[in-house]
Amino acid sequence: MTIIPCILSGGSGSRLWPMSRSMRPKQFLPMFDGESLFQKTLKRFASDHFASPLVICNADHRFLVGEQMAGAGRSGGSIVLEPIGRNTAAPAALAALLAFEQDDDALVLLAPSDHLVARPDLFVRAVEAAEPAARAGNIVTFGISPSEPNTGYGYIRLKPEEGDVRPVEAFVEKPDRQRAETFLADGNYVWNAGIFLFSARAMIEEFERQAPEVLSGTRAALAGARRDLDFLRLDAEAFAAVPDISIDYAIMEHCERIMCVPVDPGWNDLGSWSAVWETLEKGEEGNSALGEAMFLKARDNLVISDEALVSVIGLEKVMVIATKDAVLVANQDNAQDVKTIVDRLKVDGRREIREHRRAWRPWGSREEIASGERFQVQEIEIKPGASLTEQSHVNRAEHWVVVSGTLEIMIEGERHLITENQSAYAPVGARHRLANPGRVATRVIEIQSGAYIGDDDIVRYADEGSEPSGT
Secondary structure, three states: OEEEEEEEEEOOHHHHHOOOOOOOHHOOOEEEEEOOHHHHHHHHHHOOEEEEEEEEEEEEHHHHHHHHHHHHOOOOOOOEOOOOOOOHHHHHHHHHHHHHHHHOOOEEEEEEEOEEEEOHHHHHHHHHHHHHHOOOOOOEEEEEEOOOOOOOOOOEEEEEOOOOEEEEEEEEEOHHHHHHHHHHHOOEEEEEEEEOOOOOOOHHHHHHHHOHHHHHHHHHHHHOOOOEEEEEEEEHHHHHOOOOOOHHHHHHHHOOOOEEEEEEEOOOOOOOHHHHHHHHOOOOOOOOEEEEEEEEOOOOEEEEEEOEEEEEEEEEEEEEEOOOOOOOEHHHHHHHHHHHHHHHHHHHHHHHHOOEEEEEEEEEEEEEEEEEEEEEEEEEOOOOOEOOEEEEEOEEEEEEEEEEEEEEEEEEOOOEHHHHHHEEEEOOOOOOEEEEEOOOEEEEEEEEOOOOOOOOOEEEEOOOOOOOOOO
């Protein structure tokens, strides 16, 4: 039996705001050679040694996950939707239960989707070294050989024994600087990467012994689950009752059959913008950029920009992250404080922590271009064969100009087919639906005008389309 990789894709990546938002967190950002961390994780487990992946993700990210799996050539996997975040113990129990249904001798590799591994071949070799211990009933974790006394990671203390697979003595919380330096000098401590290899049977037994309420709750959520297209939706009420606890607290800190494989595969959890700067290629003065940037009398700076040219003059260790609707400027020493800003924005109910001006939908995407009193202009891109839900508006009319591709518009039951540089119009109250009947994406400029321009001014008519453009 091959190993079933279970990829955990929850979390909001708040420390990488404003690029990372709750509707498009860091694991889905195409920041690394045009690929996302999620796609790189999928490809890490694309060999014959691994079965098709099992992905556990937030329900809001379901279409992102599906599209990125297809883009990485791994569309044959299973996708389980969490209605609410429940830390890592519940997904571990879910993975064990689903794998056991598939094969009662199955091995599961539980791995986060938002970590960067520069040398995936070394990591795969570590998995191969861990496999015999996992088949013998041990839970095997992968400890990253520390390169510095980092205070941002939890540590694992290993028993002072030789071998590729070593017994674990204890899991240790994030230390202060002095303790971290002691750990580094000791030589028997590794960083806790939160990656585990185990037999489904052994993990279920551990949950029965140590966290039975987690196991019973996830079983109930699976029993009430329903299929939705290519997704498995867990029962929301049952899953909400599952304890919100990490796999470390629930199982690992109390388990007597934990082993560890120390490995140094160029791992980075990218928990801050300063960590991203460390991974990127740098110029002679230590500056890194994704997007257009100019540096003058500047050293060790990071610039990431969606579109705007960013110039940095006379500064050191500064991070500038520029998106279309938010800009972050910070010293690298304060990289961890970005989360504090995000927390403040949450209190204020700001949209900038939830989604970008470009919002991705099952049918494609939309991006706000301009808005004002009585009008809004946005670009809509509709995927080939996709359509929006039929809808009407009480207070506004809508105009469309096709930029590229072919647009099919149903207005009050009448079908219109328009192409590049042609336009159409739906008056206030008219039922209408947009669709792309072609084989290439359709790009449209939509102009909304009327007494009230708001997403709640939509009357939806149920059909087999997707979601309205206003959501």
